[in-house]
Amino acid sequence: MSGRGYRTFRGGVHPPTHKELSSSKAVTQAPVPAEVVIPLNQHIGAPNVPLVSPGDRVDVGQKIGETEAFVSAPVHSSVAGTVRAVEDVRNFTGAIVRAVVITADAEQPAFAAARMKPVGELTADEIRRLAREGGLVGMGGAAFPTHVKLTPPRDKPVDTVLLNACECEPFLTCDHRLMLERPAHIVEGLKLLVRAVGAERGIIGIEANKMDAVDGLRAAVSSEPGLDVAVLDVKYPEGSEKQLISVVTGRKVPPGMLPGEVGCLVQNVGTSVALYEMASIGKPLYERVVTVTGPGLRSPGNFLAKIGTRISMLIEAAGGWAGEPARLIMGGPMTGWAQEEPVASVVKGTSGVLVLTPELVDARDEHACVRCGKCVEACPMFLMPNYIAEAAIREDWAKAEMYGALDCFECGCCSYTCPAYIPHVSYARKAKAQLAALKKR
Amino acid sequence: MAAGRFTLAVSPHLHQKGQTIERGMTDVLIALTPAGIVAMIVFGMNAFYVMLVSVLTACLTEVVMRWVLGRKHTLRDLSAVLTGVLFAFLLPATTPLWVVAVGAFLAVGVAKELFGGLGRNIFNPALFARVALMVSPLWLYITKFPRPFFYRTVGFFTPVSVAINNEVAGRVVYRGLFGSVYPDVVTAATPLSLLKSGKMLATTISGPTPVGSTWVTVAGRPTFWAQFLGVHSGSLGEVSVLALAIGACWLLYRRTIDWRIPAGIFGAFLLVTLVTWNYPVFSLLGGGLWLGAFFMATDWVTSPMTRRGKWIYGVGIGLTIALIRLWSPLPEGVAIAILQWNVLTLLIDRYVAEPRFGEVGRSWLNRLPPYPKPGKAEPDKPVPAN
Ligand code: SF4
Ligand code: SF4
Numbered sequence: 107m108s109g110r111g112y113r114t115f116r117g118g119v120h121p122p123t124h125k126e127l128s129s130s131k132a133v134t135q136a137p138v139p140a141e142v143v144i145p146l147n148q149h150i151g152a153p154n155v156p157l158v159s160p161g162d163r164v165d166v167g168q169k170i171g172e173t174e175a176f177v178s179a180p181v182h183s184s185v186a187g188t189v190r191a192v193e194d195v196r197n198f199t200g201a202i203v204r205a206v207v208i209t210a211d212a213e214q215p216a217f218a219a220a221r222m223k224p225v226g227e228l229t230a231d232e233i234r235r236l237a238r239e240g241g242l243v244g245m246g247g248a249a250f251p252t253h254v255k256l257t258p259p260r261d262k263p264v265d266t267v268l269l270n271a272c273e274c275e276p277f278l279t280c281d282h283r284l285m286l287e288r289p290a291h292i293v294e295g296l297k298l299l300v301r302a303v304g305a306e307r308g309i310i311g312i313e314a315n316k317m318d319a320v321d322g323l324r325a326a327v328s329s330e331p332g333l334d335v336a337v338l339d340v341k342y343p344e345g346s347e348k349q350l351i352s353v354v355t356g357r358k359v360p361p362g363m364l365p366g367e368v369g370c371l372v373q374n375v376g377t378s379v380a381l382y383e384m385a386s387i388g389k390p391l392y393e394r395v396v397t398v399t400g401p402g403l404r405s406p407g408n409f410l411a412k413i414g415t416r417i418s419m420l421i422e423a424a425g426g427w428a429g430e431p432a433r434l435i436m437g438g439p440m441t442g443w444a445q446e447e448p449v450a451s452v453v454k455g456t457s458g459v460l461v462l463t464p465e466l467v468d469a470r471d472e473h474a475c476v477r478c479g480k481c482v483e484a485c486p487m488f489l490m491p492n493y494i495a496e497a498a499i500r501e502d503w504a505k506a507e508m509y510g511a512l513d514c515f516e517c518g519c520c521s522y523t524c525p526a527y528i529p530h531v532s533y534a535r536k537a538k539a540q541l542a543a544l545k546k547r
Numbered sequence: 548m549a550a551g552r553f554t555l556a557v558s559p560h561l562h563q564k565g566q567t568i569e570r571g572m573t574d575v576l577i578a579l580t581p582a583g584i585v586a587m588i589v590f591g592m593n594a595f596y597v598m599l600v601s602v603l604t605a606c607l608t609e610v611v612m613r614w615v616l617g618r619k620h621t622l623r624d625l626s627a628v629l630t631g632v633l634f635a636f637l638l639p640a641t642t643p644l645w646v647v648a649v650g651a652f653l654a655v656g657v658a659k660e661l662f663g664g665l666g667r668n669i670f671n672p673a674l675f676a677r678v679a680l681m682v683s684p685l686w687l688y689i690t691k692f693p694r695p696f697f698y699r700t701v702g703f704f705t706p707v708s709v710a711i712n713n714e715v716a717g718r719v720v721y722r723g724l725f726g727s728v729y730p731d732v733v734t735a736a737t738p739l740s741l742l743k744s745g746k747m748l749a750t751t752i753s754g755p756t757p758v759g760s761t762w763v764t765v766a767g768r769p770t771f772w773a774q775f776l777g778v779h780s781g782s783l784g785e786v787s788v789l790a791l792a793i794g795a796c797w798l799l800y801r802r803t804i805d806w807r808i809p810a811g812i813f814g815a816f817l818l819v820t821l822v823t824w825n826y827p828v829f830s831l832l833g834g835g836l837w838l839g840a841f842f843m844a845t846d847w848v849t850s851p852m853t854r855r856g857k858w859i860y861g862v863g864i865g866l867t868i869a870l871i872r873l874w875s876p877l878p879e880g881v882a883i884a885i886l887q888w889n890v891l892t893l894l895i896d897r898y899v900a901e902p903r904f905g906e907v908g909r910s911w912l913n914r915l916p917p918y919p920k921p922g923k924a925e926p927d928k929p930v931p932a933n
Contacts (some may be wrong), residue, residue: 276561435560
């Protein structure tokens with residue numbers, strides 16, 4: 107297999123990547139929907155309050171939700187149009203959330219670039235403020251507000267910024283396309299990130315199955331002191347924060363700690379581009395590249411989609427259903443969320459829409475654990491997933507913690523490799539929720 | 548909400564191709580094939596019948612037991628077939644077939660199903676059955692090993708009473724169902740029993756040599772090549788180190804088993820044998836060790852799951868085997884050592900802590916977090932739809 111033999115971490119799995127379905131498809135603009143549904147909270151942190159009410163006119167890029175709290179990110183309208191409602195909808199995880207529903211005008215004006223201070227002269231504070239104003243969040247899926255990460259505590263200085271360009275989830279190619287099409291913007295964004303935290307170096311970590319992108323990025327960083335590209339093994343989850351840090355820098359983030367603990371900051375390439383766009387032309391994060399792919403679609407591709415676009419529209423843009431669609435997923439196949447109907451809307455953290463066919467959905471009944479230890483070997487956090495699951499079944503939360511439930515980041519390597527088809531992730535999630543509740547008491 | 552068009556499921560939505568229980572079992576069966584072929588060459592049809600009866604009984608037992616216990620039947624996962632083959636591999640080819648059937652029943656019916664089925668058993672079923680027979684009145688049947696290339700078929704119902712031998716002459720008299728007598732089932736000492744009985748240096752042992760050529764036996768004991776290829780007496784599966792090694796390579800290549808366990812066993816065993824200079828080469832070529840280290844000790848269910856645990860278990864088994872060989876009269880060192888560590892496996896997995904990612908200086912013992920056991924007091928939070 108290509109892309110092996112580079113630096114990597116212990117544990118993890120090698121799922122077939124299936125990236126060829128969409129990796130050669132250039133990013134195209136998805137059609138502007140007649141109506142967008144923009145959830146007010148697309149980040150981890152304090153909830154936003156709506157700034158608009160039904161009947162209001164909104165413009166492209168206008169802020170429509172915000173809060174005073176530090177750990178939060180505002181949301182912006184992705185279209186020009188009229189607010190139809192502010193109502194509860196079901197988001198892609200199945201949770202009920204408040205959302206602004208906007209009817210788009212038939213004619214959509216292009217985004218008017220604002221006149222900004224030259225990017226090279228921005229100070230750290232200004233960059234943080236721009237990140238916040240632009241509503242930037244981690245675009246790899248976690249959706250943690252970017253400006254919070256860019257504000258490291260004084261006693262824990264950050265010396266290394268890592269740009270996560272691994273895209274280790276199978277099927278997804280949105281970051282790959284960004285790297286091929288806009289390497290210069292990625293590097294500009296990285297320079298802003300490095301300056302915002304006062305780091306010494308910025309390293310782009312990329313998997314060895316994207317050598318074409320490596321070339322472009324190498325060329326773009328060659329003249330930049332302190333910036334570098336690190337080529338890594340093709341393995342899942344190479345792009346997980348803690349694994350990436352350990353592979354590239356050799357530092358290990360201790361359990362329960364954040365990357366800042368070892369002087370690192372990790373951002374996704376999408377976020378880097380978004381930061382550059384906000385800094386250079388004042389364009390907030392209201393659209394993103396989404397990979398719409400899978401054997402259940404006629405013509406998979408990468409689309410620049412407005413936040414709030416219903417995924418049914420993207421499925422149409424990708425040529426509609428093909429074959430026998432069996433599972434619809436928002437996100438990648440390893441950590442994404444299954445959908446019953448194509449109704450949820452694209453949010454800032456949506457990297458993909460995936461339609462699997464029955465050959466790929468290898469669902470079986472759970473067998474008793476046969477104690478083969480494969481999940482233990484595959485777990486990149488060196489936990490005991492099977493014992494966590496067993497403790498969760500017995501509702502013995504203390505034991506679940508003993509075997510590492512709180513360190514689980516739900517990568518899914520354990521279930522992927524389990525011959526007994528045990529859904530460890532759902533047990534670990536349950537244990538984590540219960541333990542969080544316990545700790546609060 | 549009415550059921551939607553697509554099914555909901557928790558991530559991950561992909562599963563590793565071919566990573567199933569039956570594939571794991573199939574891989575072990577594939578790995579056992581060379582040894583099975585050697586057994587049939589060396590011991591003839593007897594070997595085949597023993598395997599056949601063992602597998603059939605194991606499967607039948609599983610079907611009946613699961614039906615009686617009201618469990619879903621699981622013949623498809625091939626674990627009964629594997630247990631059947633493994634158990635047959637631990638027997639002499641001349642074992643009366645009804646004894647084989649009794650053993651296979653003990654393996655699947657008692658050691659596996661009564662403990663709760665595949666995954667919940669504490670002992671390796673095949674070894675459990677073997678040792679159970681050893682401590683039963685049937686022990687004589689499974690401790691007489693035919694010479695290589697003795698092809699006379701033994702009947703199914705050979706009665707217990709006539710299986711008595713005249714050991715001095717190294718002969719066992721078997722009698723078939725209708726009184727037919729096979730007086731010439733010539734048994735031979737296994738390499739290990741030679742070593743045990745202190746005959747390693749004896750010049751001769753009685754009885755004709757099987758093939759007569761000097762590469763097979765020298766001074767009454769098998770040569771290196773005989774041991775390596777499998778032309779000597781012993782149980783079915785253990786005679787040929789070469790065949791077992793080929794199978795072991797397959798298991799390691801397929802990653803069905805973890806290399807740490809056999810590495811620990813061989814390492815520790817070799818160390819003790821070298822230090823005490825207890826026939827290191829000869830002992831190392833004992834097929835029982837290879838069968839045990841690669842096919843029995845690595846049994847998924849009954850071996851530890853963490854890296855540390857695997858090392859402890861492997862080294863522990865290696866030391867135990869070496870010590871048994873050195874100081875105890877028991878001939879079944881490998882079986883007993885593995886069974887003993889099967890029991891300790893549960894403790895290892897429960898108490899031996901594996902350091903987590905990024906953790907330094909974690910103690911070797913797992914400790915429960917300090918807060919009280921909540922039990923079922925906490926109401927279930929509604930988990931989001933997935
Ligand atoms: S236990 Fe958690 S961290 Fe470990 S492999 Fe499973 S999902 Fe990943
Ligand atoms: S991979 Fe599955 S069967 Fe194997 S130990 Fe883990 S939970 Fe048990």
